[in-house]
Amino acid sequence: MxxxxxxxxxxxxxxxxxxxxxxxxxxxxxxxxxxxxxxxxxxxxxxxxxxxxxxxxxxxxxxxxxxxxIWRRVADLVDDDCGFVSDGQILVAETEEELAAYRKRVEDLRLRGFTHEEMIDGDELRRLAPAIAESCPGGVVSRQDGAAIxxxxxxxxxxxxxxxxxxxxxxxxxxxxxxxxxxxxxxxxxxxxxxxxxxxxxxxxxxxxxxxxxxxxPVEAIAPMLMITGRVEPFIRPVVILRGRKLSFKQFANGTVLIGGGHLGRAFPDENRTELDWAKLAQSARTVWELFPIMRSATIVRAWAGIEARMSxxxxxxxxxxxxxxxxxxxxxxxxxxxxxxxxxxxxxxxxxxxxxxxxxxxxxxxxxxx
Incomplete structure (x- = not known):
């Protein structure tokens, strides 16, 4: 009852x-x-x-x-590992100016006592993510980060x-x-x-x-969009994110690649539904095309969006x-x-x-x- x-x-x-x-x-x-x-x-x-x-x-x-x-012991808490893997996450700098800004942030975090973010140069970036474009000068890694389902x-x-x-x-x-x-x-x-x-x-x-x-x-309903590809030969383990151009990029163990990063569709919370913005999805695809040449033959098989709340x-x-x-x-x-x-x-x-x-x-x- x-x-x-x-x-x-x-x-x-x-x-x-x-x-x-x-x-x-x-x-x-x-x-x-x-x-x-x-x-x-x-x-x-x-x-x-x-x-x-x-x-x-x-x-x-x-x-x-x-x-x-808690994520590191999530299976003990909920009797399921939730698909959690800890292969790190990398914030990629596409320019020297971005890299300098990220270095300033990491130095500030160190002064505050936070050590989870670590600067990496271009060589370490390509050791962690060999398929990434040679033009990227480096970035920031958080080695204990990862992803779950x-x-x-x-x-x-x-x-x-x-x-x-x-x-x-x-x-x-x-x-x-x-x-x-x-x-x-x-x-x-x-x-x-x-x-x-x-x-x-x-x-x-x-x-x-x-x-x-x-x-x-000041809160609004938004609809972040995601795409997933068909299977591609395994080529990357960490999650890669960009800030200048919106991108979140993750390859699963089965070879499929999830592409997100914050491009928004349209949210209709009163109707409990969303609509995709195909032009913005094309921007995401273009970013992947330029950053990961290995992905140029990949096929997008599905795209979707969910309703979330964003504060000002x-x-x-x-x-x-x-x-x-x-x-x-x-x-x-x-x-x-x-x-x-x-x-x-x-x-x-x-x-x-x-x-x-x-x-x-x-x-x-x-x-x-x-x-």
Whole structure:
């Protein structure tokens, strides 16, 4: 029988909601996890699967490092390795000017105590990625980074959470959230659930919930696009990313190559759908053509896009509400939240259970948008 009361209600069953539910259950809390579609339907199931600490905003790095420690033992946590491989990620510089900017960043990170990013010259770049164009002078590597399979990972976190007693309700839309004394009432077509704590992990729809509770933030729904090719002879193991020209590039063990990087289609969140922008996909294909000559005979077999939430500053809203006791926000991961999911769930569960965390999250709190 479905619960009508719980210790915490979590809205949204992407990898963040599922991870938070799992970690709350591990702390002995009763949890109701609500999802209007199915777990991993949007951002968590359709992203590129990058598991990277590389090239993150300084405000995100502590959470990213915390999450990477969980990725390294993810099979012990959720009884599935989630397809996680750790072959490194490389941020490639296409010009000497880019390389100089990256060097300045790495030096700054060293001064802050972060050592996961390492400068590499052209020789080391081509040792790690032999097929890359000779014109690239070097880059930055994070050797412990890698990739996983997004839908598989989300389902693994979901299954483990359910096995620990989480009451997951898929296909159930939240129609309202209101405070009632010292508790929250979460309304659904199937009835209300009452809880002292609520976590807003509703992805591209989370901004509406925050606004309805008096905490509007600058968030928009976006549709990052991805392509995958037919099989190509194995030629690269690390994930390669570009910043000047948008690209994320990963070859799987079966030879297929995933091409992403941030080019956007069109998102229609009210209709639960996306549309591809074929001209921008062609730009991605051209970038691959120029950077990896070995790919010039490859065939694109499929392209897709998912709906994600992007904040105006590209940083997530993460932490307690600035206005309401018992309300927590966990959304707006701006197309780079997959790697953060395991760690964010653990930290959010800690916040829900204890009200505090030792992981620095001050730069991610919703208060930054209050004027």
């Amino acid at each position: 479905s619960r009508t009361a719980a210790d915490v209600v979590i809205i949204g069953a992407g990898i963040h909601g599922c991870s938070t539910a799992l970690h709350c259950a591990l702390r002995g809390m009763s949890v109701v996890l609500l999802e209007k579609d199915h777990a991993g339907r949007h951002a968590s199931g359709v992203n590129a699967g990058g598991v990277r600490q590389l090239a993150r905003h300084v405000a995100e790095i502590p959470l990213s490092l915390h999450s990477m420690a 997004p839908f598989r990972a989300t389902q693994a976190f979901k299954r483990k959470a359910v096995s620990l007693g989480v009451d997951l309700r898929e296909g159930v839309r939240v129609t309202g959230v209101r405070a009632d004394g010292g508790r929250w009432v979460v309304e659904t077509p199937d009835g209300a659930i009452v809880a002292p704590k609520v976590v807003n992990a509703a992805g591209a729809w989370a901004g509406r919930l925050a606004e309805s509770l008096g905490e509007p933030v 500053d590209d940083l997530p809203v993460f932490g307690p509400s600035a206005r309401h006791d018992g309300l927590f926000h966990q959304f707006g991961f701006s197309a780079h939240g997959f790697q953060l999911g395991p760690g964010a769930g653990a930290v959010m569960a800690e916040l829900v259970a204890t009200g505090s965390t030792n992981v620095p999250i001050d730069g991610l709190r919703i208060q930054r948008f209050q004027a």
